[in-house]
Amino acid sequence: MQVLGTKTKPVVDAASKAQPARRAWLWRLVARVGLGVTALVTLVTIANWLWLLSGSNKWELKTDKDGVQVYTMKTPGSAVLKVRGVKRFPEFSLSNHIAPLLDESIQNPTDCAKWVTGCLGYRILKHWDAQTQRNTTLWTVSLFPPFAPREMLLQGQLHQEPQTHVVTLENIAVPNALPPDDCCVRLEHLHNIWRYTPLSDGLIEVEVTYDLDMGGAFPQLLQNLHAPDIVYELLSTDIPKLLRQPRYRNAHLAFLAEGPGPVPAKP
Template sequence: METSIPMTAPATRKRPSLPRRIAKGLLIALVALVLLVVLANWLWLRSGSNRWELAIDENGTQIYTLKSPGTATLKVRGVTQSKEFTLSNHLAPFFDADIQKDCGKWVEGCLDYRIIKPWDAQSGYNVTMWTVALFPPFAPREFLLQGELSQDPRTRVVTLENIAVPNRIEPSDCCVRLNHVHNVWRYTPLGDGTIKIEFISDFDMGDAFPKLLLSLGAPSAIHKMLTEENPRLLRQPKYRAARIDFIDEGLTVAAK
């Protein structure tokens, strides 16, 4: 008598549900994105020639960048010339307390601007704080700055340095206060009413803010500031009429 052995059908493998497949795909994409960001930051950190290189040359304004291997920040230098404003016109906003009412006109995303210590001739500096919003998930940044203003008596070159002084007042929970800022404005009268304007931007946004992203947009942003935004703001009547008595305009002295 032959005995038949019943055959059992192979178990059907259950396919993961659609939500689980989507979640798995998103997780893989997130891991890939993180790895890509880490790789990009590593390559960015190793890059750089340690020399000023021309990035933009348009509308009479040149923008240079400097990146040193091993550093995450990019220095940006803008150079332009103008006969439209005097030294006093250029410097008038530095003394304008009314900027506290609407700082967004001067700095995109500005939430607040406070004068911590007004400028006075004896000390030669002031202390101000700019609070600037960033896109999510990054917290707002606080730029607590000491502004040092000086003029060379021989060349009439005016230098305004803004340097981070993060411990000057107590920190706040709302924001990330920057530890590294050294921005420099330099105004050189050329003797015929023309003023050479130089601006060097050197700061680090701190925390986990992507340095590469900041660096990519900096040259065009500074070019726009020098050619469009600042001239438009300086044309306000209160700045046009400004005359700072301790500034030598140097209209007839060419700087060496």
């Protein structure tokens, strides 16, 4: 019964009243997230573009400690940061340094992991040729998730200068030497150079130039950040430890001339 002088107010469902407000809030959130993502992508794109255009094309000293000098070089137009490391070794001969190139036992996964972190396998596709001083090898290396393992199909080329006895070893990617394998991403660009210079005081100056692209959408920034440390650890710790093994320490390669000076005439 309705009392005179009063009006009945309609009952409003609170949930139905809140739905439009909730939808509006969600749309504002989506719009803000979308703007944030767009801004982030734009900033990353601009940063990558600026990085690509940057570079002095000159070697710049990055680290100098424990007898190891590490340099970096950025070339305009390239996203890859080249790294060069230099160290003088008092205890190893040229044969000691080059002996691992001829060591076929590294095909054992346990041994190859001592040379390359994360090594899953190492295969010799073309054995060392004394005439051409060349071989072809395949390294398979694991990466952290979600990145697939990498294959490094490499041609190794050795050369010794007749007058100075400087030995140069180049490892160059030859990705088309074998059909691709679905297991891995094969590196398209790798050109690492090792140079061994015998000095008059008996030391061997080792210089390594590290120039590779991991490919497969691997973050180039991450590679550029870690490459100088990798080269430093290689020269300061990894190489001395490995070359002190008897199989390398006692090696003598007849095709190499030890020490500075002209190469002896071949019989």
